Amino acid sequence: MPQSEKIPLQRPRKKEIENIRGLFSLLRLHPWAIPAIIGLGALSSLAEGFGISLFIPFLNGMEQPAFHPDTGIWLADTLAGLFNHVAPAHRLMVIAWFIFGAILLKALLSFSTTALFAWLDMHAAHRLRSCLFNRILRVEYGFIEASPSGKLYNTLATETWRTRDALETLVDLIISLCMIVVYTALLLLISWKLTVLVIIFMSMISGLVRVLNRYVKNLSSKLTHTNALFYKRMVQALEGMKVVRAFGREPYEQNRFNKASEGISRLVMKLTLAASLVNPVYEILAGGLLVYVLFTALRTPAGLTALLVFIFILYRLQPKIKELDEQCIKLSSLSASVADVMSLLDRAAIHPSSPSSGNVPVQDLKKGIHLHHVSFYYPNSKRPALRDVSISIEQARATALVGPSGGGKSTLIKLVLRLYDPTEGEILVDDRPLRQLDLALWRKQIAMVSQDVYLFDATVRENIAYGRLDADPDEIVEAARQADAHGFISQLPDGYDTQIGERGVRLSGGQQQRIAMARAFLRKPQILILDEPTSVLDTISESLIQDAIQSLRQECTVLIVAHRLSTIQQADHIVVLEQGRVCEQGDLRQLLAAGGLFAKLYELQFPKNTA
Ligand SMILES: Nc1ncnc2c1ncn2[C@@H]1O[C@H](COP(=O)(O)OP(=O)(O)OP(=O)(O)O)[C@@H](O)[C@H]1O
Ligand SMILES: [Mg+2]
Incomplete structure (x- = not known):
C-alpha cells in the first residue's frame, strides 16, 4: 500500500x-x-x-x-x-x-x-x-x-x-x-x-x-x-x-x-x-x-x-x-x-438566549430601576465585580456612576442591559423583576453609547440609522444635530452618504463618539445609557452634549458613567462605586459635604472649585 x-x-x-x-x-x-x-x-x-x-x-x-x-x-x-x-x-x-x-x-x-x-x-x-x-x-x-x-x-x-x-x-x-x-x-x-x-x-x-x-x-x-x-x-x-x-x-x-x-x-x-x-x-x-x-x-x-x-x-x-x-x-x-x-x-x-427572555410586556417606565442587593461575578471569576449594590435609577432623572477604574461601572450597565443576570440580588423595573420582562422589548427601550464606540463599515447615515432602522432622513439629521455631529458630517465629502471605516474616511475619536450619540438619540429611548461619552470630546462639544443630555433628561431616564466630573455637575443622583461596592451616593452637594472619596476625586479635577 x-x-x-x-x-x-x-x-x-x-x-x-x-x-x-x-x-x-x-x-x-x-x-x-x-x-x-x-x-x-x-x-x-x-x-x-x-x-x-x-x-x-x-x-x-x-x-x-x-x-x-x-x-x-x-x-x-x-x-x-x-x-x-x-x-x-x-x-x-x-x-x-x-x-x-x-x-x-x-x-x-x-x-x-x-x-x-x-x-x-x-x-x-x-x-x-x-x-x-x-x-x-x-x-x-x-x-x-x-x-x-x-x-x-x-x-x-x-x-x-x-x-x-x-x-x-x-x-x-x-x-x-x-x-x-x-x-x-x-x-x-x-x-x-x-x-x-x-x-x-x-x-x-x-x-x-x-x-x-x-x-x-x-x-x-x-x-x-x-x-x-x-x-x-x-x-x-x-x-x-x-x-x-x-x-x-x-x-x-x-x-x-x-x-x-x-x-x-x-x-x-x-x-x-x-x-x-x-x-x-x-x-x-x-x-x-x-x-x-x-x-x-x-x-x-x-x-x-x-x-x-x-x-x-x-x-x-x-x-x-x-x-x-x-x-x-x-x-x-x-x-x-x-x-x-x-x-x-x-x-x-x-442556552438558546441566555439570559432567557421573560414574557411580561414592557411598559413605559414610571418609577425607575432599582438594584436590590445585587452582587455579580463574571463567569470563571472568583472576585465579585459588584458586591451588594443597592441603588435606584429614578425615572426622568440623570443618575451618574463615578469611581476609580475597575470599580464596576460598566458591569452595572451590562446588568441593566441584561447582558448578564446578577449572581445575587435582583434588578426591579417599576417593582417588577427585570428577569420577567420581555428581553427584546426591554432592550428596545434603551439606547446606549458604550465606552468603546463601534461604527460599522458603512455610510454615516447607515451608522446613525442603526439606532432605528425605519427612521426617515429628517429624523437622522435631527439626531445628528442633537449630538452636535451635523456640522462635521456636512463637511464630509459626501455628507451623510460618506463611507466611513476601513473603506472610507477615518474619523477622530470624538467624531465617532458623536455619531454613536446620534445613533442613541435617534432611538428616542426611554432610558439612555452613556458610558464615558465625554472622555474624548473637545470642550465645546462636551457642553453641547451636556445640553442635549439635559434636554433629554426631561423625557427619559439617563444613566451616565463618567470619569470627568464636569459631565455630572447637573446629575440628580450620583453613585460612587469602588471595587464593586457603593461607597457613597447622593447629590453633588451632599457628596462634597461628606468629604469622602467623591470629594477627593472632585478636588483632584477641580482644585479651584472646592477652594
Ligand atoms: N468580561 C469580563 N470578565 C471578567 N472580569 C471582568 C470582565 N469585565 C470586567 N471585569 C472585571 O470586573 C471589574 C469591574 O470592571 P468594569 O469594567 O465594570 O469597571 P469600570 O468601573 O467600568 O472601569 P473603567 O472606569 O476603567 O471603565 C474589574 O475588576 C474588571 O477586571
Ligand atoms: Mg468601564
Missing part, C-alpha cells in the same frame, strides 16, 4: 469518533440523506459488480459455445443461467450489451450520488454557517467576552469549511464502505474459501505495512527533534562566536556540531531505507497473494474464468481499501474542527 507520508498515520480515536458523530446531527433535517447515500453507493457498486461478473458468462461463452452453466461456482452458474434462453448465436452480443448497460447505470448512479451530495452540501453547509452566526448573535454574552480574540472568526470562517470537508469525507467514506461490502460479497459468491484466505492475508499485509509505517513515523518525529537540536547548536555557536573564540572553545563546538550533524545523517538514512521498504514489502506480499490465487485458478479449470474475474474484482477492491484508510485519517484530522463547530452549536442550544 503506497501510503502517503504527508498524511498522519493515525486512525480516529474514540473521542474523534464521538466528534464525527456530530456530523450526523448536521443532516438531521434531511433524515433520508444517509440512507439515500448508502442506497446509491450500494446500487452503483452493485451495478459495477454485476457488470464485472458478466465477464464470467461472456468468457465462458467465448470458450465453449455449448454454454453449460455447471462450473460449480454459484455466481458463475446463476449468471450463465440468465442467458440460457438466448440463442447461442446472439448470446455474446446480448451479454456485451448487458455489460455496457451496467457501465451506463453505474455512471448514472455515480452522477446521482455527486448531485445529491452537492445539494446536501449547499443546504447543510449554508444552514451550518447561518446557524452558527445565529448562535453567536444569541449565545450568552459571557461566552463572547470570554472567547479569545480571533477564536469566533476562526470558527465561523475556517472551521465551518473544514466541517463541510468532513461531511464530504464522511459521504465518500460511506460510499467506499458500500463498495467494499459489495465487492467482498461478490468475492465470497465466487469463492468463499479464497475470499477468507484473501481477507486473512490482506489483514496480515496491512498489519505489517502499518508496523513499518509506525516505525517510519517514529523515525521522522526523531528527525524533527534532532533537526531542532542541530539548529540550536548552530545558532548558539554563531551568535555566541565572541565567547567561543574568547574561551578557545572552537574544538568543543566543532565536536558538538559534528555529533548533531552525524545524528541527522544517520536518521535520514534509516528513514529513507525504511520508507522505501514499505512499497516493495507491500508489492511482494500482494504479488504472492496474486500468484497463489492464480495457482488455485489453474487447479480448478472449470472455474478459471470466474477466478480471473475474482482477481479483477480484487484488483478493484484494493484501492478502495486504501481510500477508506485515507478517508478515516482525513476525518480524524478534521474531527477537531467538527468538535469546535458542534460545541458552539450545542452551547447555544443549551
Whole structure:
C-alpha cells in the first residue's frame, strides 16, 4: 500500500469518533440523506459488480459455445443461467450489451450520488454557517467576552469549511464502505474459501505495512527533534562566536556540531531505507497473494474464468481499501474542527438566549430601576465585580456612576442591559423583576453609547440609522444635530452618504463618539445609557452634549458613567462605586459635604472649585 507520508498515520480515536458523530446531527433535517447515500453507493457498486461478473458468462461463452452453466461456482452458474434462453448465436452480443448497460447505470448512479451530495452540501453547509452566526448573535454574552480574540472568526470562517470537508469525507467514506461490502460479497459468491484466505492475508499485509509505517513515523518525529537540536547548536555557536573564540572553545563546538550533524545523517538514512521498504514489502506480499490465487485458478479449470474475474474484482477492491484508510485519517484530522463547530452549536442550544427572555410586556417606565442587593461575578471569576449594590435609577432623572477604574461601572450597565443576570440580588423595573420582562422589548427601550464606540463599515447615515432602522432622513439629521455631529458630517465629502471605516474616511475619536450619540438619540429611548461619552470630546462639544443630555433628561431616564466630573455637575443622583461596592451616593452637594472619596476625586479635577 503506497501510503502517503504527508498524511498522519493515525486512525480516529474514540473521542474523534464521538466528534464525527456530530456530523450526523448536521443532516438531521434531511433524515433520508444517509440512507439515500448508502442506497446509491450500494446500487452503483452493485451495478459495477454485476457488470464485472458478466465477464464470467461472456468468457465462458467465448470458450465453449455449448454454454453449460455447471462450473460449480454459484455466481458463475446463476449468471450463465440468465442467458440460457438466448440463442447461442446472439448470446455474446446480448451479454456485451448487458455489460455496457451496467457501465451506463453505474455512471448514472455515480452522477446521482455527486448531485445529491452537492445539494446536501449547499443546504447543510449554508444552514451550518447561518446557524452558527445565529448562535453567536444569541449565545450568552459571557461566552463572547470570554472567547479569545480571533477564536469566533476562526470558527465561523475556517472551521465551518473544514466541517463541510468532513461531511464530504464522511459521504465518500460511506460510499467506499458500500463498495467494499459489495465487492467482498461478490468475492465470497465466487469463492468463499479464497475470499477468507484473501481477507486473512490482506489483514496480515496491512498489519505489517502499518508496523513499518509506525516505525517510519517514529523515525521522522526523531528527525524533527534532532533537526531542532542541530539548529540550536548552530545558532548558539554563531551568535555566541565572541565567547567561543574568547574561551578557545572552537574544538568543543566543532565536536558538538559534528555529533548533531552525524545524528541527522544517520536518521535520514534509516528513514529513507525504511520508507522505501514499505512499497516493495507491500508489492511482494500482494504479488504472492496474486500468484497463489492464480495457482488455485489453474487447479480448478472449470472455474478459471470466474477466478480471473475474482482477481479483477480484487484488483478493484484494493484501492478502495486504501481510500477508506485515507478517508478515516482525513476525518480524524478534521474531527477537531467538527468538535469546535458542534460545541458552539450545542452551547447555544443549551442556552438558546441566555439570559432567557421573560414574557411580561414592557411598559413605559414610571418609577425607575432599582438594584436590590445585587452582587455579580463574571463567569470563571472568583472576585465579585459588584458586591451588594443597592441603588435606584429614578425615572426622568440623570443618575451618574463615578469611581476609580475597575470599580464596576460598566458591569452595572451590562446588568441593566441584561447582558448578564446578577449572581445575587435582583434588578426591579417599576417593582417588577427585570428577569420577567420581555428581553427584546426591554432592550428596545434603551439606547446606549458604550465606552468603546463601534461604527460599522458603512455610510454615516447607515451608522446613525442603526439606532432605528425605519427612521426617515429628517429624523437622522435631527439626531445628528442633537449630538452636535451635523456640522462635521456636512463637511464630509459626501455628507451623510460618506463611507466611513476601513473603506472610507477615518474619523477622530470624538467624531465617532458623536455619531454613536446620534445613533442613541435617534432611538428616542426611554432610558439612555452613556458610558464615558465625554472622555474624548473637545470642550465645546462636551457642553453641547451636556445640553442635549439635559434636554433629554426631561423625557427619559439617563444613566451616565463618567470619569470627568464636569459631565455630572447637573446629575440628580450620583453613585460612587469602588471595587464593586457603593461607597457613597447622593447629590453633588451632599457628596462634597461628606468629604469622602467623591470629594477627593472632585478636588483632584477641580482644585479651584472646592477652594
Ligand atoms: N468580561 C469580563 N470578565 C471578567 N472580569 C471582568 C470582565 N469585565 C470586567 N471585569 C472585571 O470586573 C471589574 C469591574 O470592571 P468594569 O469594567 O465594570 O469597571 P469600570 O468601573 O467600568 O472601569 P473603567 O472606569 O476603567 O471603565 C474589574 O475588576 C474588571 O477586571
Ligand atoms: Mg468601564
